[in-house]
Amino acid sequence: MEEILNNPYVFPVIATMLIIALFPLVAGYIVLAERKVLADFQVRLGPMRVGPYGFLQPLADAVKLLLKEDIIPAAADSWIFWGAPVLSTFTALTAFAVMPFSDRFYVADVNIGILFILAMSSIGILGLILGGWSSNSKYSLLGALRSAAQMVSYEVPLGFAVVTALMVAETLSMQGIVQTQYDKGIWIAFSNYGLMLVPTALFVIAGVAETNRAPFDLPEAESEIVAGFHTEYSGFRFALYFLAEYASIFVLCGVAVTVFFGGWLRPFANVGFLEVPLNVIFPILLFLLIGGGCGIGTMRVSLAYEKGIMAVLTLGMLLVAALFAIPAVNVLIIGFFWFLFKVLILVYMFIWIRGTFPRFRYDQLMDVGWRYLIPISMGSLIVNGVVLLLTS
C-alpha cells in the first residue's frame, strides 16, 4: 500500500480521473451560474423550476442532451462530424493537466506548462473548424471560417501578452510562475511599475475572443448565422461542444489567474499579518454567508424535497466553513480556494461583458485584432522588456 502511494504516477492519475469525472458537472454548474448571473443582469430569474431555485437544472439538461436523438445530416462527412466535437473536448480537458489548482493539487508540473496550454487551446479550434466544415451546411461553414480567422488573429496578441508576463516570471512552468510571484511579493499584473496592466488587459480581451465569447462570439453568432459551427449538431455531440467551450473558458481564466493574478496565492501573500483575516476569516465568512443564503432559501421553498436539498446545501456550506477553521485542513485547501475564487471572479467578468455589449462585426473583429491589439501587445512587450532591463 505504502509502495503504491509512493509511486509518482498514482496521484496524477487520481487527479486526472477526478478532473475528468467532475468537470462535466462543474461545467454544468458554470452554465447554471452563467444563466443565473445573466438573468440577474436582465431583471429576470433564470432557471427556477428544476429543484430549488433551479439548482438541479444542469442535471436535467445533461439528461435531456444524452437522451436526445443524435442526428448526423445525410450530406455530412460523418467521420469528421463524429470526431470534431471529441477533438475539441479532448484538447480542452487535456489543458487541465498542467493547471496549478493549488500548491499541492495538480496533475503535472511540466517545465513548458504554459506553452502546453496555449498549444492545446490552438488545436481545440481545429475541432470547431472541422465540425463546421463537415456539417456541409452554409451556416456551419461560415461559422467555421469565422472561427479560423478569429483564432489566427487573436492567438497573436494572446501570445505576446503571455510572453510579456513570462519575461517577468522567467519560467515556463505553471507552478514556477506562481512561485516567482510569491518570491517577488507582487502579482505579475501589477509588477513592473504597473506597466504589466496593459498585457493583462490584452490577455483578458484576447481571451474573451479566443474562447468565442460575446462580444467576440462570431463563430456562433446566433442572430446572424443561427448557431455557427454547431448549427447541425444535436444531442450529446452538441453537449461535447458545450463542455469544450466551458472547459476552455475555465482553462483560460485559470491561465490568466496563474500568470497574472498570483495563481493560488492569497492577495498580499507576503504580508504576514493578513494571514489570518484573509486565509481563515474571509473564507469562513464567505461560506457562512452562502450557507445563510441557502438557509433562508430553505425557509422559502415549499416542496419537501426542495427543502431537503436546500438544507443539505446549507449544512454543506457550514461544514466547508468549519473546515477552514481547522488549521491542518486549512493549509491543504486554502490554495485551491483562492485559485477557484479568482477564476470565478474572472468568469463572472466574462458573463458581465457578455450581458452588456453588442457583438462585433467580422471586419471590426479583424480590425480590433490586427490594428489595435497586436500593435499594442508588441509595444507593451518592448516597453516592459526595456523597463525590466533597466531595473534589473
Add this chain to the structure above:
Amino acid sequence: MKQFLKTIFLVDLLQGLWVTFRNQKPSLIYTEQYPKERPSVAERYRGAPRLNVHPDTDETLCIACNLCALACPEELIVVTAERNEETRRKELTMFTYDTSRCMFCGLCEDACPVDALELTQDFELASYTREGAVWDRQMLEEGPLPTEYKH
C-alpha cells in the same frame, strides 16, 4: 482631448457595464412565476366567455335574441331557442361558443342587450381536444374548472 481620454479608458464601455451592474438588484427582478404566482388580471379583461345566470333563481339571463351571433365576426356563436307556448316567451335551448376560433374582440359582449354574455377574467382555456374548445351552455354558465398545477 477629453474625448480622446474617454476613448482610451473605454469610458463608453464602462458606462454600459455599470448600467447592467446596477440592474442586478434583486428588487428589480420583473419575472412573474406563472403558474406559481397568478397574474392580476384587469377588471375589463376579455377572457373566457360566460353566460350569466340570475343569481337568485339560476335562470339564464339570455333572451336568445341572437344579437351576439350576428355581431361575431367569426360566426362562432350558435344560439337556438324554442317558443314556450305557456309564457309566450322565447326560451334558450342551446348556446355553443367555439373558443378555438374566438379572437376575444368583445363584439358579442357589446352586442348583448341584457348583459347575459360576458367575457370574464379567466384566461386558461386550453383543452386536450378540439371539441373541448367548443363550449356548450353548461360550460358557459358554470365556467371552466379552475386549473390546478402540480410540479
Add this chain to the structure above:
Amino acid sequence: MATHTTFLDTNELVLNMGPQHPSTHGVLRVILKLDGERVLGTECVIGYLHRGVEKIAENRTYQQFAPYVDRMDYVAAVSNGLGYCLAAEVLGGIEVPERAQCVRVILTELNRIASHLLWLGTHALDIGAMTPVFYCFREREEVLKIFEKYCGARLTTHSFRIGGLQYETYDNFEKDCHTFCDWFEKKVDEYEELLTTNRIWVGRTKGVGILDAEACKAYGVTGPVLRAAGVEWDLRKAQPYCGYEKYDFDIPTCENGDTYDRYLVRMAEFRQSARIIRQAVDSLPSGPIKGKVSKVFKPPIGEAYVSIEAPKGELGYYIVSDGSVQPYRLRVRPPSFVNLQALDEMCRGALIADVVAIIGTIDIVLGEVDR
C-alpha cells in the same frame, strides 16, 4: 453592382436566410447572394403569413372587420385600429367627439412607445446586445398593462370603434399615464447610456444600410427611416388627424440616413411620444366618447383613402363603399411592406451581420408585410 472585386475565381454562395431564422423577425425569407461574407444581392420572399385580410374585409361588416386590423401590425394594434376607424369615419362622414379623440391620441402614442420598444429590444438583440431586450419588454409590459386596464386586451386591443370609443377611461387612467411617462423617460436615458455611445454599437450601426432622402422617396419609404434621412415629414404634422395639431411636439430628424441615425430618431420619438401623452392627459376633455353612428354602419357609395403615422410609417386605408354594410374593397397600405422593398438597396455591399442589422432597423412586422 458589386462594390467589391475578388481576385480568386470563386462561385457566389447563395444563403437562404429564413423563414426560420432567429433574426428575420418572423417569417421573412431573404435569399442572399454572397461573396465570402459580403452581400452581392438579396431577394425577399414574403407571404408566409398571408391571411387575406383584404378579402376578409369584403366579407365582414365595417364593425366586424375592426378586430382583424389589429392582427396586421400586431405590435401596434392600436395604430392599426385608429387608421381603420378614421378611414371609416371619413367615408361615413362621422364626427368624433373631442374626448374620444384625445383618448385615441394617448393610446396611440402609448402604442408607438410599445412598438418602438419592441423594435429597440429586438434590434439590439440582433446586433448582439442581449440585455436591452429584457429592459424593453419590462417597459412594454407597463404599456400593455394600461391597455389591459383600459380595454381588456393587451396586444390585439380592438380598443376603438367607428365613431369613437367603446370604453370609458378607467379610474386611474390619467395617473397611470403620468406615472408611466415619468418612469419611462428615465429608462430611455438608461438605454442611451447602454447603447448610444457604446463604441461597438456605434461601429455596428454607423454607415450601415444608408438610404438617403432621394432613395427613400423613390421607394416610398416612410416613418423613422425617412426622417433619419433628413426629411422632416410626419403625417401627424403634415396632415393632422385626431387633433394632433393641438399638441406641441417636434419631429426628430437626422441627416445620414444610416442605421445609427434611425436608432437616434426612434430614441427621440420615445421622448416626443411621452411629451404628447402628458399634454393629452392634462387636456383630456370631458364629454361623450362616441359620435353619432348608427348601430348598422352604412357609409354612402364612395371611396376614401385615409392614412396615419403609424410607428413604422404611413399606414393607409383605402376603402371603397358600395353603400352596403360591408366594404366593397378595402386596401391597406402597409408601411412595413413598402419599406421592406428598400432592403436590397440597403444591403448591397454590406456584410451578413449588417443584413441582420438592416432588417432590424427597417422595423418590419411580418403580419403587416404579408397581411
Add this chain to the structure above:
Amino acid sequence: MDEEKKPEGVAAPETEQPKSEPPASPVEATAPAEATPAEPEKPASAVTPEKAAKPAAAAKPAAEPGAEKPAAKPAPKKEPTEMEAEPWAGPLVDSLKARFGDKIQQFATYREQAFLIADTAAVIPILDFLKLEEDFDYLVDITAVDYPKKEKRFEVVWILYSFAKNVRIRVKAVVGEGEKPVTACTVHKAADWLEREVFDMFGIEFEGHPNMTRILLPEDWKGYPLRKEYSIIQQDQDWVRENLQIESGQ
C-alpha cells in the same frame, strides 16, 4: 360557417313586419319561436325595432351588424347609386388639362380627396409629369378594385403624394380583363412590389415590369383571390394537396 351567403342574407329587407309593440323589458321581447340558427335575421329584427322604440335601452352602445336599420327608419332621401363626387378644379387640374387634354376623363373630389380618371395608356405619362413637374415624388400605393359587372372590370388606382405641396391625389384608370397597363417602375421604384401584389391578387399584368411574379401567394397558386368571383373560403385545393400533403377541410 358559410360566409358567402352573408352579404344578401343579412341585409335582407324582407324583415319589415315587426309591429313595434313596446314590451316592458327586453326579456319579455316576444319573438318568433320558429327562429333557428339557419335564419338569424328574424330574431334580430324582432329586437332591433324594439330598441329603436326606447333608445334609453341603448345604455351599452353596441356595434352589432344587423342590417335592419333602413327598414326600421325609412331613409329620408333615396340612397344615391353613384358616388356623389364633386368637380375638382385648381391650377394642378389646369396644367394637367393643358397637357393631357381628353386623355383624362374626369377630375373630381370626394370627401375632400382629389382624384382623376385617365386612359390606361396615359397613366404613366401622367405619373411622370406629376413627378417631374408637379413634385408628386412619392408613390403611396397602387391597388385595384374589381367590378365584375362592368364592361372593363378593373379599376387600377395609383395614390400619389407631394412632399412639397402636402397634397395627395389618386389617379385611376379602368382596365379590362387581359389588358396590360404599363408598369410604373420606371417612374417610381416603389411600384415594383405594389404592382406584383396587384398582379397576385387580381391577375392584372403590368407591361414591362422586371419581375411580374406572385409576391404573397405561392408561385404556382391558381386563381386571383381579390377578384369578386373568388369565394372567401376558396383555395387552390391541388396546391394544398401537393405541397402540404393534407386534404383541405373545406
